[in-house]
Amino acid sequence: FDITNLDIPEQVLRFYLDSGIEELYPPQVEAIEKGLLDGNNLLAAIPTASGKTLLAELAMLKAISSGGKALYIVPLRALASEKFERFRSFSSINIKSGGVRVGISTGDFESKDERLGFNDIIVATSEKTDSLLRNETSWMQDITTIVVDEVHLLDSANRGPTLEVTLTKLMKLNPGCQIIALSATVGNAYEIADWLKGKLVLSEWRPTRLQEGVYLNGNINFHGSQKRIEARAKDEAVNVVLDTLEEGGQCLVFESSRKNSVSFAKRAGTKVAETLDEPTRKALDELVEGIIENGETEAANELAKCVRNGTAFHHAGLNSAHRRIVEDGFRANKIKVISSTPTLAAGLNLPARRVIIRSYRRYDPNYGMQPIPVLDYKQMAGRAGRPHLDPYGESVLIAKSYNEMTGLFDNYIDADAEDIWSKLGSENALRTHILSTIVNGFATTREGLLEFIEATFFAHQNDTWGIMDVVDECLYFLRNHGMLEGEGTLLPTVLGRLVSTLYIDPLSGAYIVDGLKKAKAENITDMTLLHLICKTPDMRQLYMRSSDYEVINDIIMARSDEFVEIPPRSKEVDYEWFMAEVKTALLVEDWINEKSLDQITKKFNVGEGDVHAFADIAEWLMHATSRLSGLIAPEMSQDISNHVALLEKRIHYGASSDLIELVSIRGIGRVRARKLYDSGLKTVQAIRNSDISTVSELIGPKTARKLFEELAISSGLRPSGSEDGIKSRTMS
Ligand code: ADP
Known part of the structure; x- marks a missing residue:
């Protein structure tokens, strides 16, 4: 099927021909035949790298050429950036004046991002899309084409319900809108297609042959x-790795844990190093420099050591600079081997000649080591083979016995992926979505709410009478905590509206409001407020290790009047939770007290990436606390509100209060700000009054020069558009 036969604008056709795409792949042809370019809804359940994105692109561009607007929903921020970069290349396609405009939504949750609406394609995560809907962003109604990437994540307990409710709302809001859903091959793809009222394209076809095997x-x-x-x-x-390299390929190795991924990269490194030629060594040394420059911890040195040997590890504990260096270094074929946790399989586009799945078991807190689902195996194996680059791809499981090998063939290689199931049925999932559904006017009565639920994927798979009790419990909770009022009708209160737009779980909202009311101004410390947010279900919690119990217990004893509630007694089950909350709060406390990343990562046994992730969530929850404190102001002390507002800033910068003025200058982080401050340059004015050579000595000539430029801009000495020299607050 020649793409010149497609019913698309000439400009779009030329764009693809120029990029070397001349013929459609078989599943793409099927999608066209099923009405992709005629506005039909469609579910494409085909393997990675088989051209799903291209399908979405064709439909979006065709819609845009006739005045449409597209929303591209992805599960992860990293994927949002990847797609954004890709779609930016459409700016040269003149199907409308000025070319196709692309935007990405990564800002705070509590915002409308109205300006994003000027774009033709908007890329956003499902959570961000949900939040934009909650904030009643006006351009949402102008969307004509919705693309949902990785729609099989409907099955995920923590992300699925949001995706499901968001799609249901979008379908209600824009009934005529075209939906293009992209999915891995799952057992019941037809069911999702049915729910979306779309045609199904189901195929195992791949552009590069995949051979799946077992090592024994x-x-x-x-x-x-x-x-x-x-x-x-x-x-x-x-x-197996060395064999791959000998054939000129690269290797991705999946491990069951972060620790294993690190130790494999180290172990393989000593052998891989022997195979490297001189130019590769030089190129790797450059990467190593980048890693050291961007690292403050011992883990950075470990990574650097591996990369010098041509291997790397990759997991959520890495900071974003390191992650990028590893990914780019692998794509450029400098790094030969990445060993990673399975999360990488769901995320980035990083194919390799050979994929080794070293462990098909994963730790589950309830059941211990458990075999992974077939779907997860398929996602990992599917990373093998770079289209147009590798002649074929191979995936390899490792067996210890003949029996295990036949088991692996039967249960993974020859098995079909599982069915996916809606996870909307639990109270934890429903509570927040029921509130937002009511706040945004999608339902105003209990009957209306039932009607809304009837339109979800959950109702498509299940009889809804089963969750009526849960719905009623949620309504009871929301009424009881002052988020809903009215008898016959369901009316959101001011608090209910605020909780919904702040994008927090109503249970978090209830904890925070209750805590703020109980808190006594004279007893409040940073810990009081940090523990309050760490107690909410929206906070990610640190695990307790056996070595923690004594330490954390002592801290709780010593600081017991800092908490808004009396700690549970140590024999109670709740005490276990309480300790984990306190441990998490202690991490954030160290962060805002300027403990170094090296100290924090060692003390809490986490990665740099984790510290930033904890800080991000804590900042968002402290922001919510600040907004909620404004609402209940008459019932609490003004001192508390001020304290909360200051903490929000301190978490953002990871700094003590005395540094806030300095860290607000763009390009000045907490470490440099501390150096300036301790040398007597405590304010922006003091820096202005000093000279560049003094500042250079403290923070280096390059940063000093930038700092003075920045200050010149912010004092209006130099004209410069919207730049104000003050960093903007973003979640990313
Ligand atoms: P997926 O979204 O399924 O992972 P993509 O759409 O990103 O796959 O396609 C993977 C790669 O294959 C991209 O580089 C894309 O440009 C290329 N590609 C897609 N369709 C075709 C085609 N019909 N002919 C040649 N290359 C294609």
């Missing part, structure tokens, strides 16, 4: 063939 005793066994692997190292997976 020196051989990789495929269906009908076998490959001998030379034994050069003790570790069998390392031998």
Whole structure:
């Protein structure tokens, strides 16, 4: 099927021909035949790298050429950036004056982002889309084309319900809108397609052949063939890696935990290093410099050591600079091996010749080590083979016995992926979505609410009478906590509206309001407020390790009057939770007291990326606390409100209060600000009054120069558009 036969604008056709796309892949042809370009809804359940994104692009561009607007929903922020970068290349397509405009929504949750509406394509995560709907962003109604990437995540307990409710709302809001859903191949794809009233394109076709095999005793066994692997190292997976490199390929290795991914990268590194040529070594040394420059912890040194050897580890504990260096270094074929946790499989587009799945078990807090679902296996294996670059891709599971090997063939390689199931049925999932559904006027009565629920994927799969009790419990909770009022009708209160637009769980809202009312101004410390937000279900919690119990217990004893509530007694079950909350609050406390990242990561046994993630969530919740304190102001002390507002800033910058003025200058982080402050340059004015050589000595000549430029801009000495020299608050 030649793309010149497509019913798309000439400009769009030329764009693709210029980028070397001439013919459609078979599943793409099927999508066209099923009405992709005629505005039909469609679910494309096909493997990664089989051209799903291209389908979405064609439909979006066609719609835009006739005045439409597209929303592209992704599950992760990293994916949002990836898609945004890709779609930006459409700016040269002149299907409308000025070319196609693309925007990305990554700002605070409590915002409308009205300006984003000027774009033709808007990329956003499902949470952000939900939040834009809650804030009644006006351009949402102008959307004509919705793309939902990775729609099989409807099955995820923590993200699925949001995606499901968001889609239901969008379908109600824009009934004529075209929906294009993209999915991995799951068992019941037809069911999702049915729910979306769309045609289904289901295919296992791939542009690059994928061979799935199992390694046992020196051989990789495929269906009908076998490959001998030379034994050069003790570790069998390392031998498979070396074999891949010898054939000129790269390797992705999936491990069950972060710790294992680090130790594998180290172990493989000593052997991989022996295979590197001189130019590659030089290129790797450059990457190492970047890692050291962007790292404040010992973990950064570990990563640097691996990368010098041509290997790397990748997991959510890395900071974003390191993650990027590793990903780009791998794409550029400088880094030969990445060993990662399974999260990478769901995220980025990082294919490799060979994928090794070293562990098909994963730790589950309730059941111990458990085999992963087939879907997860398929997602990992599917990363093998770079389209147009590798002649084929191979995925390799590792078995220890013949029995295990046949089990792996039966249960993974030859198995079909599981069905996916809506997770909307629980009170925890429903509470927040019921509130927002009412606040945004999608339902005004209990009957209306039922009608709304009837339109969800949950109702498509289940009889709804089963969740009526849960719905009523949620309504009771919301009424009881002053978020809803009215008998026959369901009316949101001011508090209910605020909780919905702040994008917090109503249970978090209730905890915070209650805590603020109880708090006594004279007893309040940073810990009081930090513990309050760490107690909410929206906060991510640190795990308790056995070595923590004594330490945390002592801290709770010593600081017991700092909490708004009396700590539970140590024999009670709740005490376990309480300790985890306090431990989490202690991490944030260290962060705002300027403890170094190296100290924090060691003390709490987390990565730099985790510290930033905790700080991000804490900042958002402290912002919510600040807004809620404004609402209940008459019932509490003004001192508390001020304290909360200051903490929000301190969490943003990771700094003590005395530094807030200095860290607000763009380009000045907490470490440099502290150096300036301790040398007597305590305010912006003091820096202005000093000279650049003094400042250079403290923070280096490059940053000093930038700092003075920045200050010149903010004092209006130099004209410069909207730049005001003050960093903007964003969630990203
Ligand atoms: P997916 O979204 O399924 O992972 P993409 O749409 O990103 O896959 O496609 C993967 C790669 O294949 C991209 O580089 C894309 O440009 C290329 N591609 C997609 N469709 C075609 C085609 N019909 N012919 C040639 N290359 C294609």
